[in-house]
Every structure is written in C-alpha cells, then in structure tokens.
Amino acid sequence: MFWVSRLGPDAVATVGLTESMLTLVYTAAMGLSIGVAAVVARRIGERPDAAAEAAVQGIALGLGVAAVAACLGITLAPRLLAVMGASPAVTAIGSGYTRMMLGGSATVLLLFLINAIFRGAGDAAIAMRVLWFANAINIVLGPCFIFGIGPFPRLGVTRAAVATTIGRGTGVLYQLYRLTRGDARVAVRRIHLALRPAIMAHLLRLSGSGTFQVLVGTASYVGLVRIMSSFGSQVLAGYTIAIRILIFAMLPSWGLANAAATMVGQSLGARDPERAERAAWLASRYNMVVLGAVGLVFIVFAGPIVGLFTPDPVALPTGAVGLRTMSFGFVLYALGFVLTQAFNGAGDTWTPTWINLACFWLWEIPLAYVLARVWDFGPEGVFVAITVGYSTLALVSVVLFRQGRWKLRRV
Numbered sequence: 001m002f003w004v005s006r007l008g009p010d011a012v013a014t015v016g017l018t019e020s021m022l023t024l025v026y027t028a029a030m031g032l033s034i035g036v037a038a039v040v041a042r043r044i045g046e047r048p049d050a051a052a053e054a055a056v057q058g059i060a061l062g063l064g065v066a067a068v069a070a071c072l073g074i075t076l077a078p079r080l081l082a083v084m085g086a087s088p089a090v091t092a093i094g095s096g097y098t099r100m101m102l103g104g105s106a107t108v109l110l111l112f113l114i115n116a117i118f119r120g121a122g123d124a125a126i127a128m129r130v131l132w133f134a135n136a137i138n139i140v141l142g143p144c145f146i147f148g149i150g151p152f153p154r155l156g157v158t159r160a161a162v163a164t165t166i167g168r169g170t171g172v173l174y175q176l177y178r179l180t181r182g183d184a185r186v187a188v189r190r191i192h193l194a195l196r197p198a199i200m201a202h203l204l205r206l207s208g209s210g211t212f213q214v215l216v217g218t219a220s221y222v223g224l225v226r227i228m229s230s231f232g233s234q235v236l237a238g239y240t241i242a243i244r245i246l247i248f249a250m251l252p253s254w255g256l257a258n259a260a261a262t263m264v265g266q267s268l269g270a271r272d273p274e275r276a277e278r279a280a281w282l283a284s285r286y287n288m289v290v291l292g293a294v295g296l297v298f299i300v301f302a303g304p305i306v307g308l309f310t311p312d313p314v315a316l317p318t319g320a321v322g323l324r325t326m327s328f329g330f331v332l333y334a335l336g337f338v339l340t341q342a343f344n345g346a347g348d349t350w351t352p353t354w355i356n357l358a359c360f361w362l363w364e365i366p367l368a369y370v371l372a373r374v375w376d377f378g379p380e381g382v383f384v385a386i387t388v389g390y391s392t393l394a395l396v397s398v399v400l401f402r403q404g405r406w407k408l409r410r411v
Contacts, residue, residue, distance in 0.1 A: 013087075013233040022108070024219065035058070038345060129174075231378065238319035253290065253337050287337065287338050
C-alpha cells in the first residue's frame, strides 16, 4: 500500500476494491483453516499421527476451491470491479491487478491452510517464519515491479499483484518443505498422500460452518466498501489505507487469539476443559493490553501515520478520521478476537457464526448505511458503525463463552 499510494488515489482504490473481493477467497481459506486447525489440534492431543492425514485432506480441499476462484477471477475481473462501483478510470488501470490477484488465489488458500496446520499442532514459530519470508519477498519486489527499478519494467499497479503472488507462492513452497522435512509436529510422509473421502467429508462438515462464519464477517466489508465507493475514489483510498493500517496493527492480536484456539483444542483433546478456559481468559487479558496500547498510539498520531501513505487532500483526512475512530474500540476488539477463536478451537464453529451474522449483517451494515447516507455523516458514519459492530461482537461473545456449552463439543 505504501508504494501503490505513490501512483495516486485510483491505484489505491483498485487495491481496496480488489481486496474487498478477495475477502471471499480469504473466507474460504479461513473457513477451511478453522476446521483443519481444530481437527489437527484435537488429534495432536489424542493421536498425533492422525494429524498428518487431516492436514493432507485439508490441503486437497484448498486446492479445489482455489481452482474455482482462479477461473472466475481471471474471466470476470473487469465486470467484478464495475459491480463494486469502480469508476471507468479505476477499471481501466485495475483489471490486470484484479485478474492477477484472483488468479493467484491458490497461494492465499495454501498459505492460510498450511499455517493453520502448523498452529493447530503448536508449531506457531514455523507459521511466523513462513510469513516473514513471504512478505519480505513481496516488500523487496513490490517497488521494483511498480516503478521499474533496475532491470524490471515499470508496470504500475498490475505488477504489485505479481510481487505479492510471487512472495506468497515462495512462502507456500517453504511450507511444503517444512511439512515434508519430518521435524515438525505434523510430518507428512508418502503414506499420508492418498485421498481419504471420510476425513475430507468430516473436514467439510466442520469447515462449512467455519466458512459461513468467516463469510458473514469478511463479506460485510464488501457492503462497507460499496457504501464508501459512493463518495468517490479519494474517499475510498483513505478508507483503504485506514483499514490496512488497522489490520497490520491487529496481527499480534490475531497471534494471541490463534494461540488461545490451539490451547483450547489441545486441552479439550486431553480432556482438561478447565485448562482450556483458563487459557482463553489469560490470552484475552494479554490481548486487551497489547491492542489497547496500539489503539492509544493511533488515536494520538492518526494523522501523521496515514500521512506516510498519502498526501492527497481528501484521502489523508478521511483515513486519519477513520483510523482514530476505529481505534477507540481496540480493547473490545482484542477480547472478541480471542473468544471467537476459542470457540473455533473447541470445534464450536456455529456460535461465532451466529454472532457474526447478528453483529455485522443485522447491525453493522444497516447502521453504516443509516449513518453515512440517511443521516449524512458521510464516511465517518461507516467508521463509527465498524467500531460499534466489533464492540458489540465482543460483549455478546463474553456472555456466550461464560455459559460453557463449547466445552461439550465433540470433534
């Protein structure tokens, strides 16, 4: 985003619109990851060799989904941008970017899935190294491809997608190497490579609700982007930058949430539900401290932080207001992240699904439309709705987690 923003608001809007469509790919990736991680974590607690079988079947499912997404994205990229409200200028410069990102969706799915396998097994350090490796390649290649540094041709925003896909693809190759090397907790060998329909069906049943859960949450961003696009490319660029900074800041928070999910799954597999509950609350407290401190920094320095990405007179203040507004909910976001992942780690994927449906589609999106369009708060109304929606999710999660039904879930 830092480099693409140098190409102007239309290029940033292209990235924002494409990312909103990629949320559907992320939905499939995260949904399958929820099921695979829960099964792997439980099998590690019960019978470690069975975890490798589950891992292989999850990867096979991911490849099938990726093939469908790539075909649709390559074929329909310009139409998809137009449906999302892109201006003719954005569609003209962004079709190649969108086609490349959606066409390379296999790298997204496998990156999510295999890292979920590592995390479910307790090998989170491997997952971390994979992402450092993939993103380092992307960071180095990004400006080279975008601006034509050295021997690379200057190809603008389209080549940003090439750099990202190369980085993710290299990360996937490293993941496969670590899975087959034999020194991780999940070690895939030739005996595990046969397709096993019964295991795949079990993963699909578990991942189906997980996929729907993530779809409800991430696809809500499609609705929010559609509302934002009605205010023009510059406003959409500011929104995109604010959301990217927000997601970056939440990565440590997601790490703690995933750790809690792993410990919940492994503890339930070892028949120790009290340990599972203690792990979730402990991770929640740590998470609230970490993300709360980040939120305070963003509230104070939102303008200068967004200014690093764009000098545009409309995008900059829009992004700053958005980042500051959403940061007021960081403490509650942290709590909600951990508890929803704890449900998933226990294999109770339906509870967070219904929470997401109520908080995002029945509450956040209607509120965003009313505040932004009916009551004329404009883009700030969307940012307020995001803050309210995620805070509501956290409070509802606390009530349901305390009831303890997730402890009885069988995986």
